[in-house]
Amino acid sequence: xxxxxxxxxxxxxxxxxxxxxxxRATVCELARPRGGGGEVRNEPDGSVRLDTEGEPQAVxxxxxxxxxxxxxxxxxxxxxAATPRGLQQLTIVRP
Numbered sequence: 001x002x003x004x005x006x007x008x009x010x011x012x013x014x015x016x017x018x019x020x021x022x023x024r025a026t027v028c029e030l031a032r033p034r035g036g037g038g039e040v041r042n043e044p045d046g047s048v049r050l051d052t053e054g055e056p057q058a059v060x061x062x063x064x065x066x067x068x069x070x071x072x073x074x075x076x077x078x079x080x081a082a083t084p085r086g087l088q089q090l091t092i093v094r095p
Contacts, residue, residue, distance in 0.1 A: 009084040040090060051087075
């Protein structure tokens with residue numbers, strides 16, 4: 001018997017030196033092998049918003065990888081639960 005996986009969604013806001021450092025493109029690269037989907041975008045106030053969804057382990061692994069890669073750049077991280085939207089890959093949303 002296999003356990004059925006549950007899709008979760010999280011909305012994150014990263015503050016610090018997160019624009020102009022390849023943050024969005026790197027997040028997409030980090031997400032690719034983990035599956036799931038979402039959107040990452042620069043915000044006018046200098047922060048970056050990430051909406052991500054997928055299996056709980058994949059989402060947790062992505063968030064750990066982001067912290068490992070950009071920990072020195074991130075001064076604040078806000079994490080909120082969100083509702084999955086059925087997104088299949090992580091994409092950059094441009095203004």
